[in-house]
């Protein structure tokens with residue numbers, strides 16, 4: 461049993477905690493929480509041992525009726541691996557804590573690349589993590605791009621990829637983030653940092669442009685790829701449907717945006733309406749010789765969760781890439797498709813016409 465601790469129990473940390481509990485080969489040693497609040501109360505409700513980060517908050521936790529198991533140091537000491545899900549830049553400050561206990565650490569995509577020897581995506585470079593002290597799990601946008609580009613590169617070769625990332629301004633629980641009435645190039649310079657993060661994982665010529673818009677639900681990517689070989693559309697579709705972490709949105713079912721996709725996730729009883737898959741619109745797939753274009757939506761709060769689970773097994777070298785990904789998919793329910801149709805299998809309508 462792999463003992464996993466989580467430091468930073470916010471949007472990403474709480475999702476990873478639930479995912480760890482669902483794995484038969486892992487146990488959750490506990491979660492470290494900075495702020496005594498409603499999120500901590502729910503952690504207690506789930507019987508997750510709760511560790512404090514700041515000694516002065518101990519009493520406040522107790523005022524809310526939350527039992528604390530001890531300081532974060534104790535959590536790190538009793539874990540085989542620690543997942544740092546603190547805000548961007550804080551993970552780096554925690555590095556000495558993990559090193560002091562000789563506990564391997566997984567950091568998140570908000571950290572600089574220098575925090576770890578490798579940036580991780582389980583589809584692209586699982587084996588690179590084995591035996592390392594630290595790994596950075598790629599950010600949501602990078603995960604979405606890497607998952608898509610890796611099979612295409614393996615199968616057809618990529619001469620050049622270009623992606624425009626229309627990014628959500630903040631998560632639903634972040635009212636202070638914006639913009640509230642604007643569309644911002646962010647960063648204004650090209651390429652955005654996402655291209656660099658993709659090339660930290662895979663060797664691919666890519667340019668990214670990024671903006672931020674006043675939505676909270678999902679990111680939207682417009683992607684154009686010049687392949688080295690001209691494939692058939694069937695070959696592209698076959699490839700993209702092989703991976704359960706890529707969801708092909710059928711054209712006929714009214715899934716016209718992020719709102720509908722989140723509604724579908726609610727209807728499918730996904731926890732927190734999470735969408736772990738890249739959502740690729742089948743109708744957007746366009747092939748002109750070697751030029752492939754498409755739209756995909758990425759649920760920023762959820763997409764990195766399966767990757768963190770795989771990264772635990774990868775860094776400790778307990779399972780092969782295929783075994784880990786299969787296990788993660790089964791336990792989270794990614795194998796249970798959001799819709800019981802597979803529109804990319806054929807050109808004819810995949811659900812009966814009305």
Ligand code: NAD
Pocket residue numbers: 467468469470471472473492493494495513545546547548549550568569570571598599600631760761764
């Ligand atoms: P968040 O703010 O929702 O959660 C971070 C949690 O860490 C909060 O509960 C905060 O109180 C706590 N915290 C702050 N300082 C701490 C400390 N010193 N020790 C322990 N806990 C501390 O942030 P998030 O959205 O979950 O992001 C976490 C990381 O994941 C970041 O690197 C971010 O870039 C990355 N990430 C976020 C998203 C997303 O869309 N939210 C997607 C992919 C990756």
